[in-house]
Amino acid sequence: MAIRPPENWRAGMAEEARELAAGTLDPECAGMAELYPESLLRATDEALQAFERDLGALGEPSDDQAFDTIKHVVLRLNAIDDGSHSGGAGYDTGEREQLCEYIDETLTEHGVDVAALAARRGIGRADITDEWREW
Template sequence: MTNRPPDHWRAWMVETAREVEAGTLDPGCAVADLYPESLLRATDAALQAFEDEVCTLREPSDKAVFETVERVVLSLNAIDGDGQHGGAGFCTEEREQLCEYIDRTLSEHGVDVAALAARRGIDRAEITDRWRDW
């Protein structure tokens, strides 16, 4: 199973703290509150729900796959825009990681994402665009 983006974000925070402690990173350059735990937990929960739903898809129609993508994207929109994380949210790098995660998770469960997107006349990188605010 693909690692979730919050796993990468947590690892980055641990590494940043190590670098500050070792003196190899100026504390002023470390952004300790970039990923508050509330953001990480909420994102993990949304991605877990997505994974659970994808696991139930057996020979899904395009409509069923896109509905699953829509639900996770709307959940992530709510997390990013809910103001509950001290101003933290999804920036460019996080957005890219989330989109890649959605693509990889679908692919790991047998969805041909490139073909799915092509049938809609879009690029595979655009499968979240219709609903995505982040």
């Protein structure tokens, strides 16, 4: 099962806290708590859970249904990234890549051939979120 990116981010925060406690990380180099406030983590988790539920409800989605589900999760993530739901925090390059990978993996786990889906729309596999993505 695809691991939701907030789980990775929480793990990174926990590792940083262990390093700080052990004295192996200079406090001036720590910043994960600022990058990943709980509001960002919670909102992102909720958006991805809704994506999973939406896909699960479709069974074997048509191309239009798959893209509609992608559009909805991307729009939810756009709203989170704008900072109004996440205390001003948002997604940087690493987070964007993890989110796109998660969307691809989750679609695949729900029986969607993502490469074929993208090809039928005349786009690359990595471009399935681009039409709506602002982050």
